[in-house]
Amino acid sequence: MSDRDTRGLNSPLAQELLERARALGPTLKERSAQCEAMSKVPDETIADFQDAGFFKILQSEKYGGYELDPQVYYGVVLEVAKHCMSSAWVLSVIGVHNWQLNLFDPQAAAEVWKDDPSVLISSSYAPVGLVKPVDGGFMLTGRWSFSSGCEHCKWVFLGAVVPVEGQPWDIKNYRTFLVPLDDYKIEKNWDVVGLKGTGSHDIELSDVFVPEHRTHFMLGDTTSDKHSDKRALYRLPFMQVFSRAVCTATLGALESALEDYIQVAQFRIAGGQMMRDHGDSKKVAAQVKANIESMKLIMMNSFDEMLKSAETGIEIDMVERARYRYESSMVADRCIELSSKMLKAAGSGGIRNNSPLLKKHLNMLASQAHVANVSESFELNLGGILFGHEPTELGL
Structure with a gap:
């Protein structure tokens, strides 16, 4: 059995973790208003994430972690984001730190986790x-x-x-x-x-x-050679790993917003006919669904290639590395664009403060502010490399 079979997205442990994330969905949705009102993910939710093993996904086995492929981690974040994007954002960002700590001198991890490997x-x-x-x-x-x-x-x-x-x-x-x-x-x-x-x-x-x-x-x-004896997971470029920690939750929220949009279409009358029967409404739903699946596939495939490179030592061409980074930076932009289409098609009800479409749209909008999601510089970097210029972005 290959390393990918035991640590990849289709491994038994990965599938179990994804199922735990789905099972938590109703509870996370119920707590989402409390999360927003407190300006803090509830302590109970963090405890649930700990119990489910989510923070262990990228953590070193030395401290009880699973050392699974990044695709597993982002798959879990996607599921959580469908029910509470703030909780998913915190899970995604903090969980990646458990990966980065393994890139420090081993003494650092010992200081953080020697007494309690669940410390965040x-x-x-x-x-x-x-x-x-x-x-x-x-x-x-x-x-x-x-x-x-x-x-x-x-x-x-x-x-x-x-x-x-x-x-x-x-x-x-x-x-x-x-x-x-x-x-x-x-x-x-x-x-x-x-x-x-x-x-x-x-x-x-x-x-x-x-x-x-x-x-x-x-x-x-x-x-450097300091990670050469470690699993490929810990030989991935930092920015490629971290950038997906601040766009994956946005994609999960868009997927949930599509479910809300479909629900609205079942009951709303638009232009004298049910929204679900309206051609423009159908087009929007199709566009959102196709884009969601495309973005998921692109991000997962990028990690397939990066892990393969880390395992074999065959370096990926700079054009491809720049493309991976640009693609992840575009996720928030595309999600906002697609969410805007659904919000507009949902009509006046979509602007009410209790509209789930509006709440998710505002969360996605906020994610756009993170520097890793500001796509322009990564667009210029990729274009420049294609024209023969030196990279303008570091850590690719």
């Missing part, structure tokens, strides 16, 4: 921190925004650029800094139009020492 890590990767190199590590100061699910976590990943002689700020010297809860404070200021339940508050700290082993040089990390 939040993040804010924007390179806004001020760094001062000192003996054995760095002093870190700053304030970072949008740390989703931070109230459920005991550690945080923070982004900053390490100054080097002659280069006080060069993105090529970007690192992720791992900091424990005792060293930072959470500023609760999450007040937004969509994804209200993600609790993506600010993180603030001042002159905190971060030892060298608790930093990760993510750009170009997979070109």
